[in-house]
């Protein structure tokens with residue numbers, strides 16, 4: 282029923298941040314190299330994501346926003362070796378239930394026309410019309426939670442915090458994705474002045490992305506991070522690690538940037554900490570804690586800028602824990618954290634730092 286659909290949708294799309302994540306990940310999955318995110322009134326009025334990706338085939342218009350329709354997964358076993366961000370086909374269907382939702386899409390590079398799709402709250406296709414469009418897809422979400430008054434009021438009440446989180450998470454995608462131009466802008470109202478919050482230039486390196494997002498001062502503050510955690514199975518844990526025996530990969534690498542512990546007195550490093558698992562932004566409080574604990578030994582007065590991508594076999598973690606995909610379970614986390622602290626200590630004790 283409609284009510285059940287709304288409740289379930291509210292579990293996939295819990296806040297502004299989940300809207301932004303789902304839409305940006307869809308654009309990345311579509312192979313976009315240019316992603317433009319535009320907010321009106323900090324997203325309370327509207328969120329638009331325009332990409333230059335593959336576009337959507339007319340064959341998929343009818344089913345696009347129906348629950349569990351996805352073009353990305355063909356059989357359940359794919360879940361263990363997931364390469365795309367999306368796999369459940371729930372985001373667009375949820376957004377139909379929770380907002381004024383439309384999609385404009387165009388597959389041909391030389392076609393000046395695209396198709397605008399509008400949907401019913403159930404996700405059923407309501408109408409299509411021909412409009413001016415560029416290659417790629419524009420997704421528009423207006424008036425989020427318009428039909429969930431309590432949640433809408435809560436969102437309005439917390440908009441400041443929520444907005445900071447949204448910009449934070451967009452910064453994470455913009456920094457980790459090399460070769461992709463991100464731009465994020467905000468307008469107070471339809472007629473209001475447009476402000477660009479940041480834009481990246483399609484840089485080949487994460488370092489250049491970080492400079493685009495966080496400013497040139499990060500250039501001198503950061504040193505490269507490249508830690509290899511050796512997680513050979515110990516006796517008694519053979520079974521847990523047996524999955525990876527055939528893959529030949531027994532290593533976790535943590536790659537990125539961190540601010541120098543000895544970074545000049547009085548010069549404040551930006552207090553930003555970003556974590557990724559195989560380039561997927563995620564909050565990893567335990568990992569953050571390990572980093573901060575070690576850093577504190579060297580510099581008690583500042584907390585570090587951390588940009589850390591944990592690269593590991595996709596079978597060593599699970600993203601399918603919560604509907605909003607925010608929780609990631611790492612296998613054997615305790616041992617990994619111990620190893621991480623040892624490697625970090627070695628890094629800070631080495632000559633270069």
Ligand code: ADP
Nearest residue numbers: 307308311351352367368369370371372373418
């Ligand atoms: P999922 O990402 O899990 O497949 P979604 O509900 O997020 O589910 O999207 C449903 C489908 O809509 C996707 O499988 C994809 O085929 C299509 N789609 C969504 N956004 C885009 C986009 N920006 N570009 C191209 N196709 C898209």
Ligand code: MG
Nearest residue numbers: 303307367372
């Ligand atoms: Mg998706």
